[in-house]
Amino acid sequence: MTTTPPDVIRCAYAELIVSDLKTSREFYVDILGLVVTYEDDEAVYLRAFEEYLHHSLIIRKGAEPALSVLAYRVRGEAELDVAEAYYRELGVEVRRVPAGTTRGIGEAVRVVDPLGFPIEFFYEAEHVERFTQRYDVHGPGALARLDHFNVNTPDVPAARKYYEGLGFRVSEDIVDDEGTVYAAWMFRKPTVHDVALTGGAGPRLHHIAFATHERHQILHICDHLGAVRKSDQIERGPGRHGVSNAFYLYVRDPDGHRIEIYTHDYYTGDPDNPVISWDVHDNQRRDWWGNPVVPSWYTEASRVLDLDGKLQPVEERTETKEMDVTIGADGFSYTRAAGAEQGFKLGEQV
């Protein structure tokens, strides 16, 4: 591949299909505190407190829960032509869509990437008020900005190679002595990642993550879910990741889409930023405090749509699965049936 890739700035927004807009809005607005830029009967456009583009998350009413778009912002309008040429050469499906196809977003290039995900590249977007200092509307769990996407893909080395071709660099990964790669964290903006590649049946969306400034903001989200008796939506955490060093929490939205709340990773912007490789048998790689990972975190994920809104088929991972290696190996057996009780609709295909 000799064609130049588009100059990606960062991960920019996701669109999730939800089964009940009202219930999902309660989760994202009343509990997570995201700001509504615009809403109608079909969708709610949301952003975090320090964002000035129209949205970083869209929840859209649909037939079944899924991911419909992962969008990356490119450095300028000219990068759209670059992106179009790049993906045409890759031989995947490519569409150029006019400004406004997604509300608030300018002209864009949409592709089904080689991993099977519906990806959009855009530069132009409507600017809205940045609420950085609107402390009068910040809640105790204020989210600052979208941080990253995490996707399940059966072949992590292939996915990593694809993303390196797109100009992403690896900050950290999880491997074993046989050379099996279980996961890789890759970035364009100088944080630990814009996208993480997690080995598993795919293409599926593992989670999208929002960043806060401090950890007490994450703890409040837990307290809030407890107060409204929705603690079952807390899937994993809070905890400290070994990988990325970030303090984390995973919650599940009413359809089971997974959202991470995340803070305190580190600067990666220098060209020689050291890559950290974690041994899959290191019990502190996923949780620095050694707390066990709930199996649903390994097995459940959101299905993704193609450019026509149809579910993409899911391919199993053929290499060793991280869960199989590490549950048992480090002395844990852990089953939480709460997800089923909540009627989470996702991940049944696993």
Next chain:
Amino acid sequence: MTTTPPDVIRCAYAELIVSDLKTSREFYVDILGLVVTYEDDEAVYLRAFEEYLHHSLIIRKGAEPALSVLAYRVRGEAELDVAEAYYRELGVEVRRVPAGTTRGIGEAVRVVDPLGFPIEFFYEAEHVERFTQRYDVHGPGALARLDHFNVNTPDVPAARKYYEGLGFRVSEDIVDDEGTVYAAWMFRKPTVHDVALTGGAGPRLHHIAFATHERHQILHICDHLGAVRKSDQIERGPGRHGVSNAFYLYVRDPDGHRIEIYTHDYYTGDPDNPVISWDVHDNQRRDWWGNPVVPSWYTEASRVLDLDGKLQPVEERTETKEMDVTIGADGFSYTRAAGAEQGFKLGEQV
């Protein structure tokens, strides 16, 4: 019983028998950051940063790990006679010991209380520097003061009645519809508790707890244990308790003695402070965020000594055990073998 009980101010100190003083000192001083008031080849006398009595914890070298003393401070020297009379009327073993029997502590009354625990009452104690504002020596996980004891006892209602006789009041408890009482939190100083009574084989010490001012101090202790690759000593948490509302962490010392780090319970000092009763089936009673309780937390505890330093026999709980009711009932099955790997020596009698 018509005799007046001694006027207890608060829980004051504990003495733990440890198998290796050097290893235990590393845990309590290097990791938990307690201040050493005095140490010799036999024992280390420790206090937290806001304490001005000689110690709130003694770790003493001994043949096998156990609890040797739980001490309550009384309101004045005259209360020693009151205590002596009170326990003689109760018919338990009572000893009057002269000042200095325990370094730093004045004359005291020691008893084996009706629950089988070695209890000491004292008033006089050596004053040492209060390090409240010695921020130059505070670590990132600074402990402010001893907060409470938690003991396992097979008959919680009987134990509660005994402590009510001693002038303690209940702040919260865990019950079921059949009237079984699984645990009770009781206090003299106006916090949620000086002592918690937890149903289980007893007499055994479940844990002693130290308070911090803020939650980040508790999170640091986790991070620190991760950094020195001792995350297996993190048994449970961090989390938010339903009962007490406190933010908590349970760690295990090198012998398996359990220490809680605790913050943010509430004022209970008014006479009409409302008692909160939790349903044993409420999945948020033990963890407000619904995270499962590790079985070792229910089953393992420290043996206790009598006044001659011999192990007290342990009696099983005959009433329904909380773990049996709630694991399964709320959809969790959870096994962590890490404790065994660490060679924790306690609780095998369960």
Next chain:
Amino acid sequence: MTTTPPDVIRCAYAELIVSDLKTSREFYVDILGLVVTYEDDEAVYLRAFEEYLHHSLIIRKGAEPALSVLAYRVRGEAELDVAEAYYRELGVEVRRVPAGTTRGIGEAVRVVDPLGFPIEFFYEAEHVERFTQRYDVHGPGALARLDHFNVNTPDVPAARKYYEGLGFRVSEDIVDDEGTVYAAWMFRKPTVHDVALTGGAGPRLHHIAFATHERHQILHICDHLGAVRKSDQIERGPGRHGVSNAFYLYVRDPDGHRIEIYTHDYYTGDPDNPVISWDVHDNQRRDWWGNPVVPSWYTEASRVLDLDGKLQPVEERTETKEMDVTIGADGFSYTRAAGAEQGFKLGEQV
């Protein structure tokens, strides 16, 4: 004086006369986040998140801003007779008022204490929901409970003697080499204070204080005031007190009544709790970080009413004033005219 004083538990509520109920409500409810228990056209009854009595603060519409009641809770209904007898022997004005005289409060004894303050003693009070775990309604600056009152009085030693007679103990004070006492902190509940006595023209209310659990909650109140462009209502802080070790912030309500937000003092409940005496020339006594105290903090305070709602006359302090000793002595000169710009109505008598 041989009569027994009433057994006071703690400071319990204050009533402030405000000139505009709507504007004051915005401050106390929208910015400070207090919970409204009841309100009508005359008054708003407020409490903090961990309080279960009907109110800890009343703001009442009135002709001119003032303090109308400082209320202490006593240990039981029988203490009302004790209080009545005690103050009759003191020779001050005493009134017994029936339950409901103040909404939510039972029968009470009201006096003008020897310092000239309108003081109420009560035990019975209406219970309301304790919002400790109602994290869904906690704001980012959640106040937990009323902590203390601070009053200006010209003769601190006499005031201290009066409060010692009432059973309060001193935790800390500020003195000089000549024996002048500038301030004293006195408590019943085991914190640093229920009431602080600050030398100055009096009787005047210097401030009432609410406690939070963590410091970030106090910082948020500053950020919030900045966001609504009311930073001029921040009079002093945030900072760390030398005295009490607490982290503090002083804000002024729309009438100039001063509210402190306060966290992290220490346990004082043992009988031998060491008293800390600060030298008035110690630049870290008022602010541990050495930041200067704004003169308005020394000179401005709220007038108080007698039992008939008339302004009590104010007597000047004849002893040396702390501000005169310390401004200049430690090298600071500081004038902030912002108060005047805000039209603060209080303190002009100074």
Next chain:
Amino acid sequence: MTTTPPDVIRCAYAELIVSDLKTSREFYVDILGLVVTYEDDEAVYLRAFEEYLHHSLIIRKGAEPALSVLAYRVRGEAELDVAEAYYRELGVEVRRVPAGTTRGIGEAVRVVDPLGFPIEFFYEAEHVERFTQRYDVHGPGALARLDHFNVNTPDVPAARKYYEGLGFRVSEDIVDDEGTVYAAWMFRKPTVHDVALTGGAGPRLHHIAFATHERHQILHICDHLGAVRKSDQIERGPGRHGVSNAFYLYVRDPDGHRIEIYTHDYYTGDPDNPVISWDVHDNQRRDWWGNPVVPSWYTEASRVLDLDGKLQPVEERTETKEMDVTIGADGFSYTRAAGAEQGFKLGEQV
């Protein structure tokens, strides 16, 4: 100017000349908690906990306190030639120095930039252990990384133009209605700044800033300075900046060099990041809470050396000074003589 500027990644290190290495080491290591990479009798090489290059700060023994180097890292070794050509065309003094001229740093280009500052460009540097997860050695005020430089220069518009030529973009500035520019914040890495240009007599170094993750870490540094009775080294803050939204603290080292501790600014990496212009009369621009700026913060700064180690002459600002506009205009008069008491040696030339 048509020559291409070197591709600067970020601000990378500073070297400060100090009069007493031992005293300065105590400040930077014992109080601020920086990690010593290397030290000898002449200099101490320091880094923060998340840095993996050899140092981000050097303190070097010298005749009189001054700044000797501000270093920017460039994207690769080839940028050195670019830098050399760029500055030769600018007509300023340029020197190419071999690897090891500064310990731990590869080959470099040194210039006296058009503003009069001694600037170094380098790419190669020795890697050392990144202490991100070495929580066992993190103190309660752990510094994560160098964040930015702030320099005084008499002609801010000219300086801004120079830095724009070097590829820096403006995130925020302070202006008035007449078009006078008082300060500008400029960045390469996607934070608010790598360098701030503050109007004043120059060339002088106003401060260098280190970032923490959370605000409590900054508050601890204040508490620590209070504990060792060095609160006079706290010059300004803690507070929240209007500009940058960061939480800040300014401390002065034993020679008077100013260090900022800083956290929570925001992502600026998108090409259309909105520039925020603050009115110089906005009382919340410098402190969001409206607290006054101490005059020393406006007037005192560190002298800078030329490439031969001689003091650069200082030129006064001819345009209106921010302090003259805003002190008085917003109602404050504030004098803190503490600096003089501390014997700060810098800034006397102002």
